[in-house]
Amino acid sequence: MAEPYYLTTAIHYPNGKPHIGHAYETIAADVVARFQRLRGREVRFQTGTDEHGLKMAQKARDLGKTPRELADEMSGHFKDLFDALNISYDRFIRTTDADHHRASQAIWQAMEAKGDLYLDRYEGWYSVRDEAYYDEKELVEGEGGEKLSPQGTPVEWTEEETWFFRLSRYAEPLLELLNTPGFLEPVSRRNEMVAFIERGLQDLSVSRTSFDWGVKVPGSDGHVMYVWVDALTNYITGLGYPDGGRMWDKFWPADLHLIGKDIVRFHTIYWPAFLLSADLPLPKKVFGHGFLLNRGVKESKSAGNVTDPMELAERFGVDALRYFLMAEVTFGQDGSYSAEALVNKVNAELANSFGNLAQRTLSMIAKNMEGKLERFTSEGADKALLDTVTEACTVTLPREFENLNFSVGIEAWLRAVYACNAYVDEQAPWTLKKTDPERMKAVLQTLFIAIRDLAIAIQPVVPEKAAAVLDQLGVADANRFYADLGDAEWFDALVAAGHAIDKPTPVFPRLELPEAEP
């Protein structure tokens, strides 16, 4: 029985088109989903859009649309982007989905039954941009002396009758949870959360009465849920909560909530508190990744430096974008990107190194061996190379990917690619062709096996390109799992089947930067 694995991304606000940060998070999650599937686990992967709240309502009003129209239009852009980026999600959830309203009302009723909800008056600061309440103590001063949230967003004074959640009750178990190794990563994000609890947890306002775009509070006319209550519930809606059933039993609690560093408080304090209140099991891990910056600067409409990820993917190719983002940025830290950095990295590492290795090797097999593979035993330098490749593909890369250290895993893979290229230069099969044709065959076949392992290992990052290489090698779909790595039987089977290698077409073309761009 395959071990289940449930992972989620944050659900995105569709108050505008998706930006590069949305693409980044979802690509990283897709790498995890594909990686776990290749390890043989039964994966469920959920992403989607977070459609309620004041931010959506205000944006729609500014555009002269209904919130529903805005949500429908923009949610479509997110889904289209994720489809274009080859995101292998199992469900794209929209918080306007009917089952989500039902799930949100059910968790609300469970919290109410626990005695954790009460009516009172909220008076305090609210940031619409963050959809978050802030304590006076947390606010910072802007350049003009105005009050800003700790994230630097405008705050407004709010007074209204709302339901409160007894968050203050949960300080102890939340501290215990935050101190559980592996729950919140990177660990550098833990101190801030612990400090937040230690300052004293206030009860949380969990409904709004000043607008109506949200999930209705059961039995309380005029109240809609605070958008984060329903947003966080998406993670269980998608598994069939509150009805339970096969998916719920199999996949909850989640193995991983992958989110950005700005929303760690919601995921490691509010969400576990809601779950504790509703007597539901807690997620195993929350990972708060860093932010992606455009040449070191945060993108914003006012700065005029907003990148459309769809355009990047169309211009450079989906796998080039995926590879760049995963290989370039240390996951967990902030990272920077630019078109020229992408082109340089992808050309150096995929086109010139891995692509060229595959292209050269397969061309020589097609030309000098009539595309036919033969049985051989690898010894000496051949065996040393295969050991290096096997170590990178079966030990280092999986270990690092398991820990979400994507760039470190990719680096190990790339070092194995470089080892193959050094081996080609040393062995010089084009010379062996005249001096020792048998030896040439052993060299080319060693490379053939190495390329197959390298292509299998890198599938989570560049699924389409890796598949194209594996197609050229003649590796069957059923033999592309991590368990197949380092195994020699498939090679003998290819030989026995008389598999022939055709003259290959290049899988990783070199990218060009338009003249106008520096």
Ligand code: ME8
């Ligand atoms: O926060 N780089 O939605 P969102 C990397 N709806 N990641 C970034 C980023 C950047 N420049 N900008 C944003 C929300 N993100 C809520 C989540 S979950 C129950 C509700 C990340 O559209 C951000 O950290 O503002 C978050 O994880 C995700 O993109 C969606 O952000």
